[in-house]
Amino acid sequence: MSLTEQFVEYFRTEAAAFSHEIERARKSDPLLFDDMAEYLISIAKRQLGEAYLDILIEGYCTFVMDVNRSQEKYEKTGKYENSSYKEVFQRTYNDTDFMNQYHWGVFVTTFAWEHHLNIYRMFRNDFLPLIRGGDSVSLLDLGCGSGVWHLLGLKQNPNLAVTAVDISETSISLSRQMAEAAGYDRLINYLCADAVDFSQESRYDTAISCFLLEHLEEPQLLLQTLSDALHERSYAFITCALTAAEIDHIFEYKYEHEVFQMAYEAGFRIVKSLSSSPGSFPRERYYLPRSLAMVVQKRANPVW
Numbered sequence: 001m002s003l004t005e006q007f008v009e010y011f012r013t014e015a016a017a018f019s020h021e022i023e024r025a026r027k028s029d030p031l032l033f034d035d036m037a038e039y040l041i042s043i044a045k046r047q048l049g050e051a052y053l054d055i056l057i058e059g060y061c062t063f064v065m066d067v068n069r070s071q072e073k074y075e076k077t078g079k080y081e082n083s084s085y086k087e088v089f090q091r092t093y094n095d096t097d098f099m100n101q102y103h104w105g106v107f108v109t110t111f112a113w114e115h116h117l118n119i120y121r122m123f124r125n126d127f128l129p130l131i132r133g134g135d136s137v138s139l140l141d142l143g144c145g146s147g148v149w150h151l152l153g154l155k156q157n158p159n160l161a162v163t164a165v166d167i168s169e170t171s172i173s174l175s176r177q178m179a180e181a182a183g184y185d186r187l188i189n190y191l192c193a194d195a196v197d198f199s200q201e202s203r204y205d206t207a208i209s210c211f212l213l214e215h216l217e218e219p220q221l222l223l224q225t226l227s228d229a230l231h232e233r234s235y236a237f238i239t240c241a242l243t244a245a246e247i248d249h250i251f252e253y254k255y256e257h258e259v260f261q262m263a264y265e266a267g268f269r270i271v272k273s274l275s276s277s278p279g280s281f282p283r284e285r286y287y288l289p290r291s292l293a294m295v296v297q298k299r300a301n302p303v304w
């Protein structure tokens with residue numbers, strides 16, 4: 001039995017209420033799901049040892065329950081529960097116990113949610129093939145979390161030389177362990193720092209920033225940092241959440257065009273975008289949580 005089959009089966013027996021979403025994602029594109037899940041679960045297994053299935057399930061279920069609780073509150077109040085980055089930082093990114101669970105929750109959603117699987121399809125088919133270069137292509141990952149996106153990139157293109165930045169010491173430590181488990185640690189340089197004011201003298205060939213914009217008070221600043229860090233005409237992959245409440249979501253994007261406008265103002269053109277929402281969501285809800293993914297290119301002039 002493959003690791004993916006074991007994972008799905010274990011979920012079905014141990015956390016039946018949470019398994020439908022995962023099974024729906026798998027049914028939507030079995031080949032893509034199994035390809036991605038097998039790789040990611042194998043890394044988690046190497047890192048966590050025999051208890052890996054329990055840890056993944058606990059992390060995922062805790063994360064999903066928190067997300068559902070926050071979204072219900074948001075439906076009632078019409079706003080996200082937190083507005084101060086400083087407070088969120090103390091309660092989440094700076095709290096080792098919280099981050100240990102959050103890490104595995106976010107990690108599992110990357111392949112277990114159908115709308116995130118759609119985003120991975122775009123990352124693989126529309127972003128990674130644009131990364132060209134010689135023996136070494138520099139990639140900057142801002143807000144790397146578990147490192148899942150650059151690990152997926154490295155699987156397809158082992159010529160990447162990654163700089164991974166995250167503000168949480170726990171995220172940096174866990175993602176370093178993930179890279180060791182995947183055998184890519186020598187290709188990744190980790191920095192525990194605020195991505196918003198990250199700067200280095202050299203510029204990068206390409207960049208990723210996934211699900212960080214909505215965590216900030218002023219996401220425009222992150223987009224500017226990302227743009228400043230890139231060579232002209234280089235490509236980046238950016239994702240963010242819209243009308244999706246979570247304990248650490250601060251900036252409420254309501255419409256896709258708000259993100260496009262910010263990206264344009266930071267010096268990008270939008271090459272491709274996908275606004276992806278859960279396959280099944282209660283029709284009576286006012287807010288539809290979406291994940292927006294964009295392939296962008298740093299412009300050299302106002303047009304492109």
Ligand SMILES: C[S@@+](CC[C@H](N)C(=O)[O-])C[C@H]1O[C@@H](n2cnc3c(N)ncnc32)[C@H](O)[C@@H]1O
Pocket residue numbers: 093106107110142143144145146147148149165166167168171193194195196209210211212215
């Ligand atoms: C939702 S997770 C996304 C992680 C990863 N990019 C992914 O898509 O799986 C958000 C991550 O951003 C990090 N983060 C939050 N504020 C940050 C900041 N100002 N600078 C760098 N990282 C930050 C958190 O520690 C967390 O690891």
